[in-house]
Amino acid sequence: MRIGIVCYPSVGGSGIVATELAAQLARRGHEVHLVSSAVPFRLNRFEERIRFHQVETPTYPLFQEPPYVLTLANKLVEVHRIAGLDVIHAHYAVPHATAAYLAREIIGAGGPRVVTTLHGTDITLMGADPSFTEIIAFSINRSDEVTAVSESLRTDTVTLLPVDRPVRVIPNFLDCARWRRQEAGELRRRLAPEGERLLMHMSNFRRVKRPWDVVEVFARVARRLPSRLILVGEGPELAPTLSLAARLGVRDRVLVLGNQEEVAPLLSAADLFLLPSEQESFGLAALEAMACGVPVVVSRTGGLPEVVAEGETGFLCRVGDVETMAERALQILEDGRLHARLSAAAVEWVRTHFCAERVVPQYEALYRTVTGQA
Ligand code: GMT
Numbered sequence: 001m002r003i004g005i006v007c008y009p010s011v012g013g014s015g016i017v018a019t020e021l022a023a024q025l026a027r028r029g030h031e032v033h034l035v036s037s038a039v040p041f042r043l044n045r046f047e048e049r050i051r052f053h054q055v056e057t058p059t060y061p062l063f064q065e066p067p068y069v070l071t072l073a074n075k076l077v078e079v080h081r082i083a084g085l086d087v088i089h090a091h092y093a094v095p096h097a098t099a100a101y102l103a104r105e106i107i108g109a110g111g112p113r114v115v116t117t118l119h120g121t122d123i124t125l126m127g128a129d130p131s132f133t134e135i136i137a138f139s140i141n142r143s144d145e146v147t148a149v150s151e152s153l154r155t156d157t158v159t160l161l162p163v164d165r166p167v168r169v170i171p172n173f174l175d176c177a178r179w180r181r182q183e184a185g186e187l188r189r190r191l192a193p194e195g196e197r198l199l200m201h202m203s204n205f206r207r208v209k210r211p212w213d214v215v216e217v218f219a220r221v222a223r224r225l226p227s228r229l230i231l232v233g234e235g236p237e238l239a240p241t242l243s244l245a246a247r248l249g250v251r252d253r254v255l256v257l258g259n260q261e262e263v264a265p266l267l268s269a270a271d272l273f274l275l276p277s278e279q280e281s282f283g284l285a286a287l288e289a290m291a292c293g294v295p296v297v298v299s300r301t302g303g304l305p306e307v308v309a310e311g312e313t314g315f316l317c318r319v320g321d322v323e324t325m326a327e328r329a330l331q332i333l334e335d336g337r338l339h340a341r342l343s344a345a346a347v348e349w350v351r352t353h354f355c356a357e358r359v360v361p362q363y364e365a366l367y368r369t370v371t372g373q374a
Contacts, residue, residue, distance in 0.1 A: 005034050146168070176351055199228070222250050273295070297329050
């Protein structure tokens, strides 16, 4: 099939999943056209059969807001005229499914079908904002098929918005050949020269991630165990988080790495992963950690209970309950047998449920259904 994939290029789970889906589809023989405003963050390997199309949005002094949704729709029509797309797969309802809808209308009969995957922010954060409700619901309702990355997000979508289309759940996935524990002895020696325990957090440091809780948990752990905290990613809450670390007296034990492309080696050196988010429709970072054999302590919110097996691959705690999170973290870090059990189960859990070979065929089946080839 000829599939157009539309996603955000920036660091974030939706762009990562869309890019990995593009790679997996290309390897299965499909022709993939990735459409975005810049080369997506993880499109860092050459893949035959993936072509990237950049959306340029010229600005004119008269118009204050760049009309991205229009230039994206225009680009999708252009790509269709060149490639004859069977499907446009939009990752996010707004603005991507909106632009895909416009493109389909412009192309008219015999044009591509629109599949929309919901990733969370558009529903749980923007969906509740009256400035967006109507356009999000419209863009979902006019899609030919709609998927959500977790059962929790599916429920939120149909509860919060006037959606009349069925929403199927297709979970996020990883290329398990790449996402696995790697030999990390040398890296560990550098990151934890005194044999300290390594805790890690990775996010875009937005308020929804509650990175201050990471530091609160770490400070409690560090009082009992020699340990270090590795922070991967960047965002508006990073500086206040580091100020808090300084106030709590642990700043010198926090290593700030910024955005990193290759995180599997880093994760392989870690003992524990923390994700104390307020909301997380899926929590791809926790999945990546578990794939590398790292037990996780996460908040019980959104789709995380579907991603983390409580007591088997990590622990789920109430949002903001840093005391319990710290207790759970210490329990895992102080008990070698528990750590080994959780670590092995985490790898197995991801392999059984979240590898590309299991999930990508679900998208292919959906494309066949939506184009009448089932
Ligand atoms: O919240 C983020 O980190 C970014 C956001 C995105 O657009 O990539 O993530 C959302 O989609 C990811 C991929 O499906 C999910 O793993 C994240 O849980 C989801 N974020 C939220 O729900 C807040």
